Amino acid sequence: MSVMIGIEVHCQLNTASKLFCNSSSDHRGKMPNECTCPICLGFPGSKPVVNKRAIELGMMIALALKCKIAEKMFFSRKTYFYPDMSKNYQITQYEAPLAERGLFTLGENKIRIRRVHIEEDPARLIHVGGDITSAKYVLIDYNRSGIPLAEIVTEPDFTAPKEVRAFLEKMVNVLEHLGAYDSGKEATLRVDANISTDGGERVEVKNITGFENVEKALNYEIIRQSSMKRSGNVVVRETRHFDADTNTTKSLRKKEYEEDYGYIFDPDLPSVTISRAWLESVASSMPELPDQRIERFVRQYSIDEYTAMVIVYSDKRLADFFEECCARYNKPPTVSNWIVNYLLKSLNWRSERISQSKARPETFVELLQLIDEGKITDRFAKELIKEYVDTGISPRTLAQKEIVALSEKDLDEIIVKVLQANANAVEEYRNGKKESLQFLIGKVLSETRKQGNPKKIKDLIVKLMPR
Amino acid sequence: MVSLIQSLVKLHLERLAAEDVKLDDFAPRVMEKARAIQQKYSPFITLDENLGSTNRNAQKLPFSVKDNICTNGLRTTAGSRILENYIPPFDATCVRQVKSAGGFVIGKTAMDEFGFGTFSTNCAYGAPKNPIDIQRVCGGSSGGAACVTAAADFPHIAIAQSTGGSITAPAAFTGTVGLTPTYGRVSRWGLIDYANSMDKIGVIGRCTYDAAFGFSLIAGHDPLDATSLNAPKLDYTKVLEKDIRHLRIGVPSEYFNADGVDPQVKKLVWDKITSLERFGATYEEISLPSTKYATAAYYLIALSEASTNLAKFCGLRYGIQGETEGNYENYFSSIRERGFGEEAKRRIVLGTYARMSGYRDAYYIKALKVRAKIIGEFRKAFDRVGAIATPSMPIFAPRFDEVAGLTPVQQYAMDIMTTAPNLAGLPTVSVPAGESGGLPAGVQFIGDYENEGTLLQLAAACEV
Numbered sequence: 001m002s003v004m005i006g007i008e009v010h011c012q013l014n015t016a017s018k019l020f021c022n023s024s025s026d027h028r029g030k031m032p033n034e035c036t037c038p039i040c041l042g043f044p045g046s047k048p049v050v051n052k053r054a055i056e057l058g059m060m061i062a063l064a065l066k067c068k069i070a071e072k073m074f075f076s077r078k079t080y081f082y083p084d085m086s087k088n089y090q091i092t093q094y095e096a097p098l099a100e101r102g103l104f105t106l107g108e109n110k111i112r113i114r115r116v117h118i119e120e121d122p123a124r125l126i127h128v129g130g131d132i133t134s135a136k137y138v139l140i141d142y143n144r145s146g147i148p149l150a151e152i153v154t155e156p157d158f159t160a161p162k163e164v165r166a167f168l169e170k171m172v173n174v175l176e177h178l179g180a181y182d183s184g185k186e187a188t189l190r191v192d193a194n195i196s197t198d199g200g201e202r203v204e205v206k207n208i209t210g211f212e213n214v215e216k217a218l219n220y221e222i223i224r225q226s227s228m229k230r231s232g233n234v235v236v237r238e239t240r241h242f243d244a245d246t247n248t249t250k251s252l253r254k255k256e257y258e259e260d261y262g263y264i265f266d267p268d269l270p271s272v273t274i275s276r277a278w279l280e281s282v283a284s285s286m287p288e289l290p291d292q293r294i295e296r297f298v299r300q301y302s303i304d305e306y307t308a309m310v311i312v313y314s315d316k317r318l319a320d321f322f323e324e325c326c327a328r329y330n331k332p333p334t335v336s337n338w339i340v341n342y343l344l345k346s347l348n349w350r351s352e353r354i355s356q357s358k359a360r361p362e363t364f365v366e367l368l369q370l371i372d373e374g375k376i377t378d379r380f381a382k383e384l385i386k387e388y389v390d391t392g393i394s395p396r397t398l399a400q401k402e403i404v405a406l407s408e409k410d411l412d413e414i415i416v417k418v419l420q421a422n423a424n425a426v427e428e429y430r431n432g433k434k435e436s437l438q439f440l441i442g443k444v445l446s447e448t449r450k451q452g453n454p455k456k457i458k459d460l461i462v463k464l465m466p467r
Numbered sequence: 468m469v470s471l472i473q474s475l476v477k478l479h480l481e482r483l484a485a486e487d488v489k490l491d492d493f494a495p496r497v498m499e500k501a502r503a504i505q506q507k508y509s510p511f512i513t514l515d516e517n518l519g520s521t522n523r524n525a526q527k528l529p530f531s532v533k534d535n536i537c538t539n540g541l542r543t544t545a546g547s548r549i550l551e552n553y554i555p556p557f558d559a560t561c562v563r564q565v566k567s568a569g570g571f572v573i574g575k576t577a578m579d580e581f582g583f584g585t586f587s588t589n590c591a592y593g594a595p596k597n598p599i600d601i602q603r604v605c606g607g608s609s610g611g612a613a614c615v616t617a618a619a620d621f622p623h624i625a626i627a628q629s630t631g632g633s634i635t636a637p638a639a640f641t642g643t644v645g646l647t648p649t650y651g652r653v654s655r656w657g658l659i660d661y662a663n664s665m666d667k668i669g670v671i672g673r674c675t676y677d678a679a680f681g682f683s684l685i686a687g688h689d690p691l692d693a694t695s696l697n698a699p700k701l702d703y704t705k706v707l708e709k710d711i712r713h714l715r716i717g718v719p720s721e722y723f724n725a726d727g728v729d730p731q732v733k734k735l736v737w738d739k740i741t742s743l744e745r746f747g748a749t750y751e752e753i754s755l756p757s758t759k760y761a762t763a764a765y766y767l768i769a770l771s772e773a774s775t776n777l778a779k780f781c782g783l784r785y786g787i788q789g790e791t792e793g794n795y796e797n798y799f800s801s802i803r804e805r806g807f808g809e810e811a812k813r814r815i816v817l818g819t820y821a822r823m824s825g826y827r828d829a830y831y832i833k834a835l836k837v838r839a840k841i842i843g844e845f846r847k848a849f850d851r852v853g854a855i856a857t858p859s860m861p862i863f864a865p866r867f868d869e870v871a872g873l874t875p876v877q878q879y880a881m882d883i884m885t886t887a888p889n890l891a892g893l894p895t896v897s898v899p900a901g902e903s904g905g906l907p908a909g910v911q912f913i914g915d916y917e918n919e920g921t922l923l924q925l926a927a928a929c930e931v
């Protein structure tokens with residue numbers, strides 16, 4: 001079966017204030033409707049004034065996606081009646097968007113970017129006592145109303161849901177490197193996906209949050225559309241809603257065609273001219289992009305390309321973390337090895353991103369220093385990292401506790417006990433089988449929960465071995 | 468040019484300077500007179516009855532404000548039932564400027580609902596009556612503003628507003644002076660939008676001095692309005708002192724020869740133009756051939772914009788409230804059905820149609836092209852002339868029963884003199900050109916961008 005998927009990504013831009021007013025666009029810890037003013041509430045008589053920073057972030061995104069940036073762009077009004085819009089029109093871009101015709105490389109594939117434009121986010125609707133179709137009533141939080149969004153529209157160049165997910169992950173990484181998007185700000189990334197199977201009608205699944213959900217929604221649609229065809233039904237052009245509880249999509253309304261929004265140029269906002277000088281100054285202030293960063297990591301830190309890719313692509317903040325560790329502990333390959341093989345595992349176990357984690361570069365490097373100092377074993381460090389990521393307590397403190405607890409006398413007793421319990425191995429070692437000594441060291445370490453210096457343990461075993 | 472009309476505002480300002488005005492009872496006495504005017508002509512939707520409780524020493528000069536301009540704490544309905552209980556939490560920039568200069572707002576003046584009318588007869592709260600003859604309309608949509616200006620026997624300036632001629636029409640019908648500034652010269656912050664690309668706040672005064680004084684207070688750049696011009700503040704009463712020698716006036720034949728222009732209006736306006744020769748001005752006939760498309764283009768653009776502006780009045784955040792039944796669409800419809808008047812509904816439907824798929828290119832986009840062409844013609848004309856003179860309105864103020872007999876299209880056609888300059892965003896002034904049978908006719912001068920000064924000089928010359 002052939003599948004064609006195109007997506008629209010709506011990304012909240014990381015600006016201090018909203019797109020057309022001075023209300024804060026960061027509403028962490030704020031009451032609902034606290035970050036509002038007459039403009040983002042659409043009061044009669046209020047007027048929008050565009051936030052230049054939002055346009056600059058949009059320009060950076062367009063440059064990163066290799067788009068052609070307009071010399072002059074306009075804002076338009078998209079009119080439709082919906083309770084999440086205070087004005088019942090959304091200020092967006094239609095005829096003359098910020099940028100068009102770009103390209104994004106995704107492994108072997110090239111995904112064509114149709115356009116990038118800037119628009120305002122509507123308010124957030126909270127469906128109380130049910131979902132969009134069954135809620136008893138709806139609450140509206142205008143804190144979100146007017147936050148700048150960049151809408152990135154692709155051509156229908158994806159052939160499988162997992163490609164879409166890979167694209168989104170890489171795209172977010174780019175956006176975070178640009179500083180255009182901050183996942184730590186509870187900023188959201190919403191996706192509308194258009195999918196058609198075997199050249200059938202295009203179905204739009206709207207407002208999906210989370211990459212995993214995008215993949216699930218698309219997989220569900222493929223199954224739904226193919227089973228409809230198998231049973232002799234026709235897939236109709238429509239808009240559907242993804243229900244994250246059941247992992248299914250539900251029909252919302254028959255597709256409203258774009259043109260029916262009755263777009264007009266927004267007469268409150270003069271056209272924005274993007275001069276060559278402005279574009280050049282934005283281009284020269286562009287932060288490093290992920291691919292450039294990977295190259296630099298290989299060059300500057302002498303780590304292999306694969307490791308650099310894992311660090312940079314998994315999370316911009318993780319790459320920042322790596323660099324901060326290297327600044328404190330000058331063995332980058334060791335740092336990268338511990339991050340990729342052990343830190344990431346602990347984070348994944350907790351389903352955390354580094355930005356949410358209690359791990360800090362200054363404490364993380366203690367773990368590596370303790371190994372170098374011979375105070376803990378590699379193996380013990382691998383145990384310790386879990387507790388460290390769970391609690392955020394510095395490894396030096398954590399190790400101290402364990403080291404003090406295990407006195408010389410305790411260790412002697414453990415070794416004697418192990419030797420008694422494994423008389424066969426002792427016998428074999430005496431008969432010249434060296435591997436048996438390793439076996440005994442392992443047994444001791446498992447008793448000590450992997451603490452104690454292996455060299456010292458080895459010496460003690462030899463010393464305490466019955467003659 | 469020294470006007471022969473005595474300005475009550477100027478006299479009052481001189482007395483204020485000489486501390487010859489008893490401020491502690493000035494505002495209450497003005498309000499008493501305003502109530503008497505209201506009894507006779509109904510120019511107000513809301514009178515500010517709380518004035519007495521505020522600081523009277525700051526209440527130096529009375530202003531009225533058109534009801535689509537927000538006044539903090541004072542009901543603002545835009546002439547519509549759907550906003551009958553709307554009390555804005557902020558002042559429009561022009562109101563703030565007036566207040567900080569010692570002005571005080573006596574009340575909010577009647578208008579066609581949202582500015583939708585040429586006669587101030589599409590009024591949710593009653594139509595203002597023309598003080599010259601109460602059987603006749605005041606003109607619209609700033610009818611209440613012109614009415615109170617014409618009737619006031621106290622110093623007063625009206626803050627009015629025009630989208631397609633809403634200052635010129637009532638000024639002409641009531642024998643007052645109406646200044647419509649260049650688009651962007653006065654901040655629109657706080658103006659309840661009709662058609663944002665054409666909406667302009669201006670002034671109506673008893674004479675040119677009053678208009679110039681009021682305009683000087685409210686003109687200037689405002690960071691709250693992205694379309695606000697970055698032009699300096701000026702004292703336009705000083706500009707009035709200059710004469711109009713060597714000023715070349717263009718007289719466009721398309722305006723004088725249009726269908727339905729009353730011959731008596733034409734004569735009065737021509738006489739006024741030729742009378743300016745004694746001050747050294749000259750005139751010449753010019754041609755503005757795209758004028759015939761202006762009214763159609765104006766309505767298409769204005770109504771497209773209006774239909775989006777009015778979308779917010781649906782009973783959710785803004786507009787009257789009602790019982791919720793059915794889904795949100797049913798609810799919004801029931802509120803809009805109840806809250807909007809007939810003309811508002813007509814214009815919403817027309818404007819929505821003009822921007823819908825399949826019609827958008829033929830109507831909305833085409834109208835934008837016509838607008839660009841009209842602007843081009845005016846620009847070329849201003850290479851040759853310093854101002855353009857036309858009748859303000861094609862007719863004298865009609866009686867209410869005459870207006871009631873007009874179809875909507877006939878009503879829209881009355882805007883032929885004003886739609887083109889308003890489409891182009893050019894400043895205009897309407898000043899009395901004389902009367903016939905007791906009814907005034909107005910002459911309209913159209914100026915180049917930001918050239919209100921020349922228009923005010925011409926208006927002052929007409930008062931000599």
Ligand SMILES: [Zn+2]
Binds near residue numbers: 022023035040
């Ligand atoms: Zn705001």
